[in-house]
Amino acid sequence: MLKHIIKIFKKDMKNVFKNPITTLIVTGVCILPSLYAWVNIKACWDPYGNAKNIPxxxxxxxxxxxxMGKYINAGNKIVEKLKNNHKIGWKFVNSKNADMGIVDGTYYAIIKIPANFSKDLTSLTSPSPTKPEIEYKVNTKNSPVAIKITDSARNSLTDQIKSNFVYTVNESIFSSLNPIAKDIYSNKQSIINLKDSIIKLSDNIDIISNILSSINSNSNGLNSILKNIESTIPLSNSNISSIEDNNYSTNSSILSIQSEMNDSFSNIELNLETAKSDICRIQELIQTLNLSSSNSKHINVDITIDKIENEIDISYNRISRIINFLTKVNYVIKNVHISNFINSMKNIKNTLSSEKNKINNIKQQFDNTANINKSLLDSTANDIANLYNKLTDEIYDYNNNVKNNLNLLSNEMIESTKQASSLLELSKKFNTYGENSINTLLNGTQLTAQSSNKLNNRLYDFKNQINNLANKLKLTNNNDIIQILTILQDDPSLIGNFISNPFNIKEQNIYTISNFGSAMAPAYTTLAIWVGSIVLVAIFKTDADRFKGDENFTPKERYLGKMSTFIAFALTQGFVVAFGDRFLINVQMANTFLAIIVALISAFTFTVITYTLVSIFGNGGKAMSIILIITQIFGSGATYPIQLDPHIFQIIQPLLPFTYSVSGFREAIAGPLVSSVFIDFTFMILTSIFFIILGLFLKKPLQNKIYKIKTNLKKSGIGD
Structure with a gap:
């Protein structure tokens, strides 16, 4: 039997290569189906890449x-932002021209920002908040794909509004919520009193300094008096009472100064921790940008870059405020730890500026080429990671070294005052304790003189800082509570940013496919292989020709012998289409060898099916092959998820060879899962065996009946 099958196959191959015309036709039949796959794959390679031409x-x-005293025009900000966004063909027109253009097809869509948009957007601060609306019109007649692109444009616009303007509104709202009170206006007088206290402290700082100098002088005088105690005790009591009165009057002022300085030192720590959080968000956004570029989500890239720039600006300004404050403190203190810390902060500030320039370069290149500079992005990610570690080290240095030196100032101030008061009180009881207390008092008054002198020097160091704060507050009106709070507390932008973006999405793709064309390649390649099998049975005869010596050949041998010829042509078709997918149009292939094997098995299976149907049922088999291809296009889940198709297709999907061929190509393109590949191959091979057995059993019984049908059809003049 095998000998007869091989003989038929050799006879067919000899006939093909003996005639040049036949050779040319066979070559064309083997290549032509591949063109169907290649053209369609290339056509849908990047459908969103030219979205900038969609008006x-x-x-x-x-x-x-x-x-709150600030003019906001969200519409103008949106327009300004969109003019720098070249991913969609934005056309900035008036309402009349837009309505005419959407009707006559000039524009695919209209996005209209209404007159009350800013009012509604900021209505959260009013008793009756109103959700703003944007009017979106789309011309559904022009193109279904264009509709999807314009929908993406609409979503991009709403994302920009949320990212840029809800942020501004929330920042304005939460500027009114500060540590002094939850309700700014009900505590207005408390805020004004705090402002007046700081101004009063600044105005009287020289008097406080003179009082401390007086304490120092009087303590030194008391030391001399104690040396002549017998003749000067009454005078010492009088001096002590005078000094004590002065010291008591300044104690409350010094406590106020200490409280303000401690708050400033704590705010530096808070700003450093917040800056660290800013750097962490920048890292997450860079990861998002990296994933967006790999998925060709062009519209999301601009938004992510803008967010990165915004976060860098916030961190830059926060570090600048810390540097400015500590520079003024260090100007009079000259502390080594503070000086080193300022230099480290300046290095961090310079790094932020450099990274912003890199991000701007990435944005410019992306706008020009629609591709992200991966090396520059990786360099930025590495620098930001190093910056995060550097900032962590500096926070540790501040808490363990710098802050201790700053706290020493305020602690010494209040401690010295308490010691002076205690010693002066003790001095008043001098006569009660007697002459044995003279040596103790001598030492105490000496300590009082030293402490008051040190306290006075420290106060002088912070004189400029207190005066600068007071000068800023003097320029504010008592009715402008927001401005007063802006000076007294940190920038509340962190809260505004948190509300506008309450969470970050960490996106991770499994089996990433680089472009839409590669994603559609399994469907088009499988379809091309099936089309190739139909072309074979449409052009070439499925019955073996008679030749000398075939008298003893059975119908089964003729069936299998001719099938071997068709399979040879089909395997050539499968190899050509898979090879061309990878090396001609550069379809992504995680495993090229697997893709070729899938193509060969698919070609074998599809050809066995179509050949068997046509060999047994003649023209009826050709019709069955067409019906099968139509059913499998929609029922295999090749283009859309099978869950979106009618329920009948979901039922038959596991029975269709298309399903397993498409699955096999997907495994080869995105990355193979061994179990899936095994199932795909097993089903297609079992399907081939089933149809071969079907042909062997039905070929002979139906041969005469099908022959009669073909004869009658030929006699009718409408068939062949």
Whole structure:
């Protein structure tokens, strides 16, 4: 039997290569189906890459609004932002031209920002908040794909609004919530009193200094008096009472100074921790940018870059405030730890500026080429990671060295005052303790003189800082509570940013496919292989020709012998299409060898099916092959998830060879899972065996009946 099958196969191959015309036709049949796959894959390679040519009209009718003394026009900000976004063909027109353009097909969509947009956007600060609306119109007649692109444009616009303007509104709202009170306006007088206290402290700082100098002088005088105790005790009591009165009057002022300085030192620590959180968010955004570029999500890239720039600016300004404050303190203190810390902060500030320049370069290159500079992005990610570690070290240095030196100042101030008061009180009881207390008092008054002198020097060191704060507060109006709080507390932008973006999405792709064309390659390649099998049975005869010496050949041998010829042509088709996918149009292939094997097994299976149907049922088999291809396109889940198709297709999907061929190509393109590949191969091979057995059993019984049908059809003049 095998000998007869091989003989038929050799006879067919000899006939093919003996005639040049036949050779040319066979070559064309082996290549032509591949063109179907290659053309379609290339056509859908990057459907969103030229979205900048899709015209979308932007109509801005926003009137803006004044909120808390600040004018906000969200519409203008949106337009300004979109003019730098070249991913969509934005057209900035008036309402009339936009409405005409959407009707006549000039624009695919309209995005209209209404007159009350800013008012509604900021209505959260009013008793009756209103959700703002943006009017979106789309011309559904022009192109279904264009509709999806314009939908993406709409979503991109709303993301920008949330990222940029909800942030601004929230920042304005939460500026009114500070450590002094939860309700700014109900505590307005407390805030004003605090302002007046700081100004009064600044105005009287020279008097306080003179009082401390007086304490020092009087303590030195008391030391001399004690040396002549017998003749000067009454005078010493009088001097002590005078000094004690002065010391008591300054104690409350010094406590106020200490409280303010301690708050400043704590705010530095808080700002450092917040800056560390900012750097962490920048790292997460860079990871998001990296994933967005690998998935060709062009619209998300600009938004992510803008967020990175915004976070860098916030960190830069926060570090600058710390440097400015400590520089003024160090100007009079001249502390080594503080000087080193300032230099470290300046290095961090310079690094932030450098990283922002890199991000700007990445953005410019992306706008020009639609590709992200991976090396520059990786360099930025590495620098930010190093910056995060550097900032962690500096926070540790501040808490263990710098802050201790700063706290020493305020602690010494109050401790010296307490010691002076205690010693002066003790001095008043001098006569009660007697002459044995003279040596103790001598030592105490000497300590009082030293402490008051040191306290006075420390106060002088912070004189400029207190005066600068007071000068800023003097320029504010008591009715402008927001401005007063802005001076008294840190920038509340962190809260505004948290509310506008309450969480970050960490996106991770499993089996990443680099472009849409590669994602569609399994469907188009499988379809091309099936089309190739139909072309074979449409052009070539499925019955073996008679030749000398075939008298003893059975119908089964003729069936298998001719099938071997068709399979040889089909395997050639499968190899050509898989090889071309990888090396001609550069479809992503995680495993090229596997892709070729899948193509060969698919070609074998599809050809066995179509050949068997046509060999047994003639033209009826050709019709069955067409019906099968139509059913499998929609029922295999090749283009859309099978869950979106009608329930009948979900039922038959596991029975269709298309399903397993597409699955096999997906494994080869995105990365193989051994169990899935095994199932795909097993089903296709079992399907081939089933149809071969079907042909062997039905070929002879139906041969005469099908022959009669073909004869009658030929006699009718409408068939062959």
């Amino acid at each position: 979308v009209a932007i109509v801005n009718e926003d009137n803006g609004i004044n909120i």
